[in-house]
Amino acid sequence: MLSSPPVxxxxxxxxxxxxxxLERWPxxxxxxxxxxxxFWVYALPMLATSAGLLPxxxxxxxxxxxxxxxxxxxxxxxxxxxxAIARLGPRALVAMAAASFGVALGAVVSFLLFQRALGPEAWxxxxxxxxxxxxxxxxxxxxxxxLGLSPETQGIVILVDTVVGYSWMGILIVLxxxxxxxxxxxxxxGGECFGRRKSG
Numbered sequence: 001m002l003s004s005p006p007v008x009x010x011x012x013x014x015x016x017x018x019x020x021x022l023e024r025w026p027x028x029x030x031x032x033x034x035x036x037x038x039f040w041v042y043a044l045p046m047l048a049t050s051a052g053l054l055p056x057x058x059x060x061x062x063x064x065x066x067x068x069x070x071x072x073x074x075x076x077x078x079x080x081x082x083x084a085i086a087r088l089g090p091r092a093l094v095a096m097a098a099a100s101f102g103v104a105l106g107a108v109v110s111f112l113l114f115q116r117a118l119g120p121e122a123w124x125x126x127x128x129x130x131x132x133x134x135x136x137x138x139x140x141x142x143x144x145x146x147l148g149l150s151p152e153t154q155g156i157v158i159l160v161d162t163v164v165g166y167s168w169m170g171i172l173i174v175l176x177x178x179x180x181x182x183x184x185x186x187x188x189x190g191g192e193c194f195g196r197r198k199s200g
Contacts, residue, residue, distance in 0.1 A: 002053070005060040012054075015044050039173045042166045057155075065141075100134045121153045128157050133165070 002008050022028055023037040048054040107126040115122060124147045132140035140161065144154050175182060 003055050003058060005058060005063070008055065008058055008060050012045060015048075016041050019044065033177060034174070036173050036177060039170045042169055042173075046162065046166055103133045104130050119153070121150060124149045125153050125157045128154070129161060132161055 002011055019037050019040045023032045045054060049056055107130045111118070111123055111126050124144075127147060128140055128143045128149055131143035140157070143149075144157070149157070
């Protein structure tokens with residue numbers, strides 16, 4: 001029954017609504033302080049899919065990626081404080097470039113280390129993962145199409161992208177609640193960049 005796109009969309013919307021409803025329930029406030037609602041919005045559909053409660057593939061997913069995801073990204077960017085980002089200066093740009101280079105270098109090193117144990121399309125799969133981790137889900141489809149990646153390998157790539165990407169996203173969301181502690185530990189001074197001046 002959940003294979004029907006309208007029913008599946010309703011199920012996903014219900015999960016999101018339930019999570020944010022439970023977040024407002026006072027007894028669960030300490031729980032959601034440790035694992036924020038956004039984490040569960042990512043995690044619950046992934047766990048439901050692994051348990052077989054939600055389908056692994058469905059035409060709805062393609063529609064969400066092509067239409068809803070770009071719109072969501074635009075809404076996120078609309079709430080961004082561009083002046084605060086600009087005040088981060090060259091360090092932020094260097095960090096972003098270094099992260100992108102690290103992803104690409106990691107793909108090359110991984111391929112060289114494990115190419116004998118991987119299939120003939122492994123380099124295409126790693127290139128597709130590199131594209132999506134640097135530029136987002138739209139890049140996954142673009143790189144896969146340009147390289148002629150087979151549907152079978154593309155399915156594996158999407159699985160790896162989902163498990164690794166969402167797991168890492170969950171870790172970042174959890175750590176975001178401890179930003180002050182992490183800034184102190186890494187000796188990072190991001191307070192003034194985002195309008196929070198240090199006292200004293």
